[in-house]
Amino acid sequence: MTPIFKAATLAVVTAFVPALATATDIRFTLGWKTQGSDAPFLLALSNGYFAEEGLNVTIDQGEGSAATVTRIMGGAYDAGFGDINAIIQNAAQRPGEAPVMVYQLWNRPPFAIVTPKSAGIETPADFEGKTLGGAQGTPTTRLFPVFAEMNGIDISTISQESMAPNLQEPMLIRGDIDGAFVFTITSWFNLIANRQNPAEDFNWFQFEDYGMDLYSNGLMVSRGLIADKPEAVAGLVRAVNRATLEVATNQEAAMDAIMAFDNLVDRENERARLNFALTNLMNAPETDEIGMGDLVDERLARSIEIVAQGYDLERLPEASEIFDRSFLPPVEARSFIVEISD
Template identity: 65%
Template sequence: MLKRLAATLIAGLAFSGLAQAQDTTVKFTLGWKTQGSDAAFFVAKDKGYYKAEGLNVVIDQGEGSGATVTRIMGGAYDAGFGDVNAIIQNAAAKPGEAPVMVYMIWNRPPFAISSKKATGITKPKDLEGKTLGGAQGTPTTRLLEVFARKNGLDMTKIKLSNMAPNLQEPLLIKGDIDGALVFNITSYFNLLLNRQDPDKDFNWLTFGDYGLDLYSNGLMVSQKMIKENPKAVAGLVRATNKAMIEIAKDQAVGMKSVMAFDNLVNEAIEKKRLQYSFTELMVSPEMKEIGVGDTKDDRMARAIGIIVEGYQLPRTPKPEEIFSRAFLPPKAERELVYTAN
């Protein structure tokens, strides 16, 4: 009897080990340190949505949404949350190596110029005669000249001061610069943490509203993963989408998983950041039309053209090199309805 029980137990453990071994491990990098806007990935992991797709998703913090692309290209990661515009830059030079976006999350770009309302910058033309602070190499800084051309600005009348990203808000608050070239989803909360009111006391010129209608961050995967395990890619997208739809209706679900992943983050700030990501970067007329996760080919082609111009790239990639909708669930499963709570 004991021998039979032991044999049954060993067989069960062996079967369990086999089942676990069959799970595909996916090394996943975030775009930055833990933030509320990453909640969908944590929920999908915590609630077993990835597991149900046969995936063991290992999530690491990131070093910047552009670095997500280079991390995947280097082979250290299979997938991640990062900037589609960085894919465009790399695909122009290394088309066989750049990752592919498979689920667009931020339908609108976060690139913006923030300024104190007292400075009087309410439209692009007001930037002439002003000093702007930007971190060298960031998309907002790199695309400033394209922004200027699109809006008829004379760049010789705009002074650009290079600075580290962590100095932008402090110098803006002090009045040492008139405007800061920022990511709105970062700068808005840096101002809050500096005891400022970013709605009442600051203006925001968002590039997407002034001729630079770009896409932004989403879920990307390596070309290797697409070729070798398309089923895993589809499962990764399906599970992430399920969590995203859920969080849109109940942000508390998202924040529970965020705090479980990293209990050192400021919960109140990160919940606001999560909500901001929906209202400012995700929910749009286009998203409502085509569903979360998808893009429009004609808009993507125009966006690629803007990046090629801004970065003076050697080649113009085709939209299908940058984004694939082959792994998206049906539109009926991607109809996101956001309710703040």
């Protein structure tokens, strides 16, 4: 009986070989150079979660969270980690072409104005008469006029200087500007690299605390992938969700996956950046009710209005054009509990 059983088993395995050989190829772009906040995608890759879903995912470094959108629209990539606000901009201008967010990761925005405490800026009104600087085109810079309007700031009294992103913190430290339009998850660590203490020596005016109720980065996919291979999108979301929940409780495994992808990164620095993302960008109170990966439609609608005002968009996309929750696992499978290990 044993030889017959083995033969039967071999026949079953052989029957599945063609299916296993037809994995769906997905070209994936990160939002920037390899960082700790990329852990959900790199852990899913390293641990074989994508492969278990029948996906052959190739991951490349990015050129900016907004560039993820244009990379996907250009056809070079099928999916990526990028900013939902860039989807809103492109969906308004090119309906039906922009990618769609299918798993929201950063449910709190990293947009902020950072000022040295020595500048004496304690409230938004204190920005009047000061000099602020930032890179052109970034959400923080473009949305500042909306921030100013919401908080009763006379923007005509403020001098704004344009500069390359890598000059913001050095100019802030030298006193060339009184505040900088930044991404918290980037600027915090740039200040540390410049031997500054971002927690004790700087004030952070985070947009979400001043009426700018925005979402930010997450997993987005092309409309073509949704139309042609919806089962692949569902598998991609399941793998990322599985890895995200694991990252929240096991940062060592997350960092092992990051180092396996790019052994040139500073492990401790990127571990700190991962923890920053977990505790400052991925922990909105709404996740207790709706789970990680989802968002609140009414909040998204408000954020669309804010982005439209900041970018002078002539058309307001519907929330359904920006986000598609139909690929999400059940809410009970997306319970997000962060445990920061020492």
